[in-house]
Amino acid sequence: MTHLSSLIDQAATACAQAKRGVALTGAGISVESGIPPFRGKGGLWEKIDPMKYAHIDALEADPEEVWRMLFMGIGELLRHAAPNAGHTGLRRLEELGLLQTVITQNVDGLHQKAGSQDVIEFHGSHAVLRCMRCPQRYDWQAVPLTMIPPLCACGAYLRPDVIMFGEPIDVGLLQRSQMLAAQCEVMLVVGTSATVQPAAYLPVIAKRNGACIIEINPEPTELTHHISDITLLGPAGKVMDELVARVAKLR
Ligand code: OAD
16 A cells, blocks of 8 residues: 555545534645646746735726736636536535535635535635625626726726735634634645635644644645644545545445
8 A cells, every 4th residue: 555545544534533524725626627826836926926916905006907917817717617526525525424614715616616515715706796886796707898897887896706915804704714623623625835824724723623634735835744634645636536435435
């Protein structure tokens, strides 16, 4: 048995025994769906400077530039993306009664497309547009992008309902996520560099409350040596497939 295979066995045993499992996911889980991550080689932040285009100050100063440089490109990528084995594996763990909630930093909606029932969109959703002035929200698909930025019925600009740098996380979502982290017995941390707060702190909360932290990522991260109990070094789709198959055998 290879080292990875024996670690997947350990992870499967921990998952199969958990009454309350939670997943924290990041951009890496959607890489096999054709969506590039933010950091590292080929990452979005290599092509554009996040402080110039992904900060709330940039959006408020020049919404048209941010729409053209950031939102239009992401919208196009997400339009055709389909869930991969990483997403469907988490849905399967939920069906088996082992995973309560997916907390995702992703704005791509792929966990919901895969059928996961309880998804916390920690950084919002790119599928929803909201007005920069009034509380109105629209489905991205229902808004013709003939004019950039598109306009709300009230005449103000619309923006995707995502968290930009410099903006706070919704307090209700943050509190629920922290509570889930504190109560879970297993936390699966899949495809995140764990560098952006406050999401990156959720595995620390889980660990302090006695959870087993299982990390799935082709590369070691900030969590690997100090927080993760089991690190499965590999792409999310391939590793999740194997993990779920072994968990199912233990049930
Ligand atoms: P990052 O781009 O920081 O990290 C992606 C992680 O995915 C890295 O650790 C990669 O090693 C890993 N990875 C790459 N391919 C993978 C694969 N096939 N399977 C599994 N993992 C893989 O993305 P996040 O951690 O999600 O926030 O970034 C967090 C936040 O930073 C994002 O939500 C976004 C960004 O700025 C905002 O925009 C507010």
